[in-house]
Amino acid sequence: MHALTLPESGHYDEMLLDSGGIRPHYRDFARWLHSQPPETLARKRAEADLMFHRVGITFAVYGDDSGAERLIPFDTVPRIIPASDWQTLEAGMRQRVTALNAFLHDIYHEQHIVKAGLIPAEQVFSNSQYQPAMQGLDLPHRIYAHITGVDVIRHSDGNFYVLEDNLRVPSGVSYMLENRKMMMRLFPELFASHAVAPVQHYPTLLLNTLRHASAVDNPTVVVLTPGHHNSAYFEHAFLAQQMGVELVEGQDMFVKNNRVYMRTTAGHKQVDVIYRRIDDAFLDPLAFRGDSMLGVPGLLSVYRAGGVILANAIGTGVADDKSIYPYVPDMIRFYLSEEPLLQNVPTWMCRRPAELDHVLNNLHELVVKEVHGAGGYGMLIGPAASAAEIEDFRQRIIADPNNYIAQPTLCLSSCPTFVESGIAPRHIDLRPFVLSGRDISMVAGGLTRVALKEGSLVVNSSQGGGTKDTWILEDQS
Amino acid sequence: MMLSRTASQLYWMSRYMERAENLARLLDVTHSLSLLPQSRGGADISAALATTGALEACRARHPQLAAGDVMHFMTFDAANPACIVNCLKYARENAHAVRGKITGEMWESINATWLEARQMGLEGRPLAGFFDWVKERSHLFRGTTYGTIQRNDAFSFIRLGTFMERADNTARLINVKSHLVGNAAEDSAADFYLWGALLRSLGAFEAYHELYRDTLSSRRVAELLILRPDVPRSLRACVDEIAELLPRIKGDTGHRAKRQAATLHAEMSYGQIDSILDDGLHTYLTQFLSQIHDLGDAIHGAYLEAA
Numbered sequence: 001m002h003a004l005t006l007p008e009s010g011h012y013d014e015m016l017l018d019s020g021g022i023r024p025h026y027r028d029f030a031r032w033l034h035s036q037p038p039e040t041l042a043r044k045r046a047e048a049d050l051m052f053h054r055v056g057i058t059f060a061v062y063g064d065d066s067g068a069e070r071l072i073p074f075d076t077v078p079r080i081i082p083a084s085d086w087q088t089l090e091a092g093m094r095q096r097v098t099a100l101n102a103f104l105h106d107i108y109h110e111q112h113i114v115k116a117g118l119i120p121a122e123q124v125f126s127n128s129q130y131q132p133a134m135q136g137l138d139l140p141h142r143i144y145a146h147i148t149g150v151d152v153i154r155h156s157d158g159n160f161y162v163l164e165d166n167l168r169v170p171s172g173v174s175y176m177l178e179n180r181k182m183m184m185r186l187f188p189e190l191f192a193s194h195a196v197a198p199v200q201h202y203p204t205l206l207l208n209t210l211r212h213a214s215a216v217d218n219p220t221v222v223v224l225t226p227g228h229h230n231s232a233y234f235e236h237a238f239l240a241q242q243m244g245v246e247l248v249e250g251q252d253m254f255v256k257n258n259r260v261y262m263r264t265t266a267g268h269k270q271v272d273v274i275y276r277r278i279d280d281a282f283l284d285p286l287a288f289r290g291d292s293m294l295g296v297p298g299l300l301s302v303y304r305a306g307g308v309i310l311a312n313a314i315g316t317g318v319a320d321d322k323s324i325y326p327y328v329p330d331m332i333r334f335y336l337s338e339e340p341l342l343q344n345v346p347t348w349m350c351r352r353p354a355e356l357d358h359v360l361n362n363l364h365e366l367v368v369k370e371v372h373g374a375g376g377y378g379m380l381i382g383p384a385a386s387a388a389e390i391e392d393f394r395q396r397i398i399a400d401p402n403n404y405i406a407q408p409t410l411c412l413s414s415c416p417t418f419v420e421s422g423i424a425p426r427h428i429d430l431r432p433f434v435l436s437g438r439d440i441s442m443v444a445g446g447l448t449r450v451a452l453k454e455g456s457l458v459v460n461s462s463q464g465g466g467t468k469d470t471w472i473l474e475d476q477s
Numbered sequence: 478m479m480l481s482r483t484a485s486q487l488y489w490m491s492r493y494m495e496r497a498e499n500l501a502r503l504l505d506v507t508h509s510l511s512l513l514p515q516s517r518g519g520a521d522i523s524a525a526l527a528t529t530g531a532l533e534a535c536r537a538r539h540p541q542l543a544a545g546d547v548m549h550f551m552t553f554d555a556a557n558p559a560c561i562v563n564c565l566k567y568a569r570e571n572a573h574a575v576r577g578k579i580t581g582e583m584w585e586s587i588n589a590t591w592l593e594a595r596q597m598g599l600e601g602r603p604l605a606g607f608f609d610w611v612k613e614r615s616h617l618f619r620g621t622t623y624g625t626i627q628r629n630d631a632f633s634f635i636r637l638g639t640f641m642e643r644a645d646n647t648a649r650l651i652n653v654k655s656h657l658v659g660n661a662a663e664d665s666a667a668d669f670y671l672w673g674a675l676l677r678s679l680g681a682f683e684a685y686h687e688l689y690r691d692t693l694s695s696r697r698v699a700e701l702l703i704l705r706p707d708v709p710r711s712l713r714a715c716v717d718e719i720a721e722l723l724p725r726i727k728g729d730t731g732h733r734a735k736r737q738a739a740t741l742h743a744e745m746s747y748g749q750i751d752s753i754l755d756d757g758l759h760t761y762l763t764q765f766l767s768q769i770h771d772l773g774d775a776i777h778g779a780y781l782e783a784a
Binding site: 269 | 478479480481482483484573574576577630634726727728729730780781782
């Protein structure tokens, strides 16, 4: 019925085996898919587009002068993960985030890991994301990253690898929730025939995590947004609304007597926990960037005196920096005395002369990233780049080797996806969200991003990526 | 309790929507009057402009004040911040910033209005149809608001914006017409058209005949539009709503605003048209406008800025 393109052999496809067979956890779905007339599915896709537009789930693209809002394309073939895979992923992510929080506490206190010689001091302390203001500051429950997004991919060997940790202001969770809502609306029958783990309680878990972050009884929680021009504004408003808390901008708050207040129609109200969706540099013009109009003057001094909780804490960026990433497995061993359950992608650090040589000699088959880059900007994908692009990047690396790391070109697994010619494999990744409060909580799910261009490995929405609903199947046994 | 900024955006969202509607009403009537011969009170488009405070800006752009130019200036000219399309744009921008506080249906209504208005500006839609369309979209937005939003502070600030703007706009309209009519003791034939136009622009023509069953006289029109509580665009009706809304807002702030609204409400409840006319309609309306502006400042200070 559907024009189905098979994956290239040697790649890992989430649904299809090399032999053309269907993996067990996709069998019910595949049977259903083949029973659906293509016109029906096309109509459902159009319906989804219309609904997303009406709800206004859009994002702004940086550097697009028209300032237009665009829809992130939504694909209706779900990414299905069997229970056994999820157990590994979940345990691995809990372990990883626990170690990252321990690392942050350590480097802002005694710095055991540096003294033990596991991580070179200059890697930490001359990192631009390291915040001296956090030194010696004690946080409740020693939690720095209350909300973490861990990007994982499945390689052609069938194993999951962590691509990067996001400990600053990870976004995307609203798409996880809206994609599920959309799928349940479009295809209710699929949820009757599949035991899909629910995700809709995420805002409740998030609110609990934020409330537990404060020692105050019944704390007032707010979401701090840079405003409606920000690309993730929809998500900020969505989460505030789902949690039933105020969505504030910096101008709505002020500092008085070592407390933070917001201006309301009933007078000034004290704020205890700020789920901030703006970067460290913009939080407080008195302490960081003086030209920031987004922050609250004096916020840092209140924070240091314990008068308000910021989630995530200031200075978490030092732990998700690409130059620190290669050390995460060592952190797990050092702080938890455990072996990592999830593997890192092998990484060459250009700052080391021997590894730099290897990188420069193999640029055509490596992915090279800027240490501080994000969003798929400023990276080289060797196998897809022209000779001129590789040469250009080579000069940039030689000029500033400390600024680059390189990794083998991983073959992200693929998942069948609706494209113009029918259904074809497209590469995907996965970002589950880990909440750290008194304990760690997660919903069984995450955001699956899909590179819609044939063969492309770049899944970022700013670079033409789309999203899928992610189904964790509950164990029926 | 809500953020002052949010309250301010809700308030201005509905003020701009109401302003767009009143502009459409004003221009619609001016447009039909301009079709009448001069002796019947027609043509003076600059009077309409004067009510909006945009006369000087328009003269700077179109020194001849030709009717077609003025109409374009007041409807689609993006360079005029006070034109209808810009009012719809500001209403939509405020709604966008508080999308989480209004219902999806409200957002869709206000967003579709702006998108369509912008399109009409590009296509050059005939004006008469355009004015009716603006009124309809304003009715639709108000109806959607009444029919979908929770009765909380957000609703109060939205309504407050509507009636503050309407009180201001109605007073300006009467003020200009009364100025045109002048102080002659006897109503002339030309005045008949002017008062009729004023009633029509405020949707009160039918109410007049229902209530008075008599010919148009300046005294009765003034009474109807200033003091009658049962005519929804009269000054009294607006002040009734404002005085009722302010005490309903939760919290212990806004004493000055509440006191001013209550005072104004008492003055109007026990006001008499003869004493207003003795002092002069223009004097009364000028004073009313300044009271409304003071009240607006008090509302801003207490709720919308809360510095």
